[in-house]
Amino acid sequence: AQKVTQAQTEISVVEKEDVTLDCVYETRDTTYYLFWYKQPPSGELVFLIRRNSFDEQNEISGRYSWNFQKSTSSFNFTITASQVVDSAVYFCALSEGSNAGGTSYGKLTFGQGTILTVHP
Amino acid sequence: DSGVTQTPKHLITATGQRVTLRCSPRSGDLSVYWYQQSLDQGLQFLIHYYNGEERAKGNILERFSAQQFPDLHSELNLSSLELGDSALYFCASTGGFYRAHGYTFGSGTRLTVV
Numbered sequence: 468a469q470k471v472t473q474a475q476t477e478i479s480v481v482e483k484e485d486v487t488l489d490c491v492y493e494t495r496d497t498t499y500y501l502f503w504y505k506q507p508p509s510g511e512l513v514f515l516i517r518r519n520s521f522d523e524q525n526e527i528s529g530r531y532s533w534n535f536q537k538s539t540s541s542f543n544f545t546i547t548a549s550q551v552v553d554s555a556v557y558f559c560a561l562s563e564g565s566n567a568g569g570t571s572y573g574k575l576t577f578g579q580g581t582i583l584t585v586h587p
Numbered sequence: 588d589s590g591v592t593q594t595p596k597h598l599i600t601a602t603g604q605r606v607t608l609r610c611s612p613r614s615g616d617l618s619v620y621w622y623q624q625s626l627d628q629g630l631q632f633l634i635h636y637y638n639g640e641e642r643a644k645g646n647i648l649e650r651f652s653a654q655q656f657p658d659l660h661s662e663l664n665l666s667s668l669e670l671g672d673s674a675l676y677f678c679a680s681t682g683g684f685y686r687a688h689g690y691t692f693g694s695g696t697r698l699t700v701v
Contacts, residue, residue, distance in 0.1 A: 504692075512695075514689070558630065562689065575679075577629060578629075579629050
């Protein structure tokens, strides 16, 4: 069974601090996909990144960076120089490699989410 | 606009009633997934449809049912509603592995059972 653990329930930082959100996953699949989503107070789920199990390259997008380590089954997310607008709930999620004859993703399994509050 | 449309955005109903939530996937996407987000359970997978066929079921109650129609829109039916069914219900669609985003989520339907 798949499982995603976000051990940090809530994190509070002051603007311009760097913050890392942890994500640890469990799966028996050899092909899988990892995601991060942001849920601002308005409630929608905003896609941040997708990473497949064969690509362990770290990725940077502006102030956001992601560290994927298969050896520790972790996919951590760092926000550099945090801003008040980064305040949201962040979800890490895991998907099976394929479903529906290999033409579709399987279900997403979400972590419990980390509430990030950035104070001015 | 993500391209996935969910209606209605808000719904308030009484216990024991039945409601239908609607989802129109992004153009060209064959898969539709339903998720429930509640305070105590977090984001839970309910059901997955692919091109009209049910592909996977998660923690979906027997009082809940879903279907995907030939035009690929999907409906989630919730009956004999209880207070505990109050939640945010998301629909997501995918077009397969070639789309960078994977899943595209709608803005959700917030259901309040009173």
